[in-house]
Amino acid sequence: MDNTFVQEDILRFSSSFSLAEELKNCHVLITGATGLLGSIATYCLLSLNETKNLGMKISVLIRNKDKAECLFADKVSYYIADLNVAQELPKITDSIDYILHFASPTASLTFVQHPVYTIQTILNGTNLLLEFARNHSIKSMVFVSSLEVYGTIHDDKIVVSEAEQGYLDPMSVRTSYPMAKRLCECLCASYASEYGVPVRVGRLTQTFGCGIAPDDNRVFAQFARSVVQGKDIVLHTKGDLSRPYLYTTDAVSALLYILLRGQDGEAYNVANDESYISIRDMAEFLCAEFNPNINVCMELGDYGYLPPTKLRLSSEKIMKLGWAPSYSLKQMFERLINSLK
DSSP states (O other), rough: OHHHHHHHHHHHHHOOTTTTGTTTTTTTEEEEEEEEHHHHHHHHHHHHHHHTOOOOHHHEEEEEEEHHHHTTSSSSEEEETTTTOOOEEEEOOOOOOEEOOSSSSHHHHHHHHHHHHHHHHHHHHHHHHHHHHHHOSSEEEEEEGGGGOOOOOTTTTTTOTOOOOOBOOOTTTGHHHHHHHHHHHHHHHHHHHHOOEEEEEEEEEEEEEETTOTTTOSSHHHHHHHHTTTTTTTSSSSOOOOOEEEEEEHHHHHHHHHHHHOTTEEEEEEEEEEEEHHHHHHHHHHHHHOOTTOOOEEOOOOOOOOOOOBBEOOOOHHHHTOOOOOOOHHHHHHHHHHHHH
């Protein structure tokens, strides 16, 4: 972890997370720990463990041990498995108290070019983790899902609670990701109902922060790089797509609240309600706040983007658990842009 801004984020998290004592002397298993959120979650728990003297053990389930060791050295225990093809999990001899299940493809290009891989990895991995949880006395597990499960909703006068659902086209390969996440949410609810598995679902909105990959091609990353480089922000759509955003350590905090305080078989939106914004308004906002010397330009065309959705997510349910976000939209971008510099 050589990014100073990431280190600051982690230390701020560990100094302010109020449920730390509930993790004392426990064993946490994190899947997908080399991804952005999985790695941030691992760093957050390592920092909590060190600063609060919790006696916590942290294990990670990953595909590439070399990559993981570059991130975490000998501070965690390693289990190796490719969840796309694995028939069973590696033998885990120690008891596991909590599972944070992040492992999943995350790139839109992968969803389109490798939809079978996308579905199989999400479904097979989740099924293996649920079977493990069923056969071991864990305290709880969180399946990390996505706002994409809501599908197409066009009216942002609707505040989208966990009970709402929009349309997903099952014949579109791009929906391989949200369809698989939807199915696994149902699988989680089914394991909770039929077998009493203590599993909960966290539906993450678009999440970003310091430490994103240099080649991250998502809209917020493109816009932030334009600000840093002093280049005009170019839109390839009208920018109508609208959603809330969330900072990485706020997401980790929320998922831990669900892990420790959530109800089995329940889903929780994980978002900062106050950050709801359209793509076009976000571009204008970044120019005005961070680099007034650049402009927003449009180069419309058929780039294969999904139809614009307007997902005004409600975080009322998770806030009843005691959680609240720490970073505003401006603060999120302020830290991201400064870290990119």
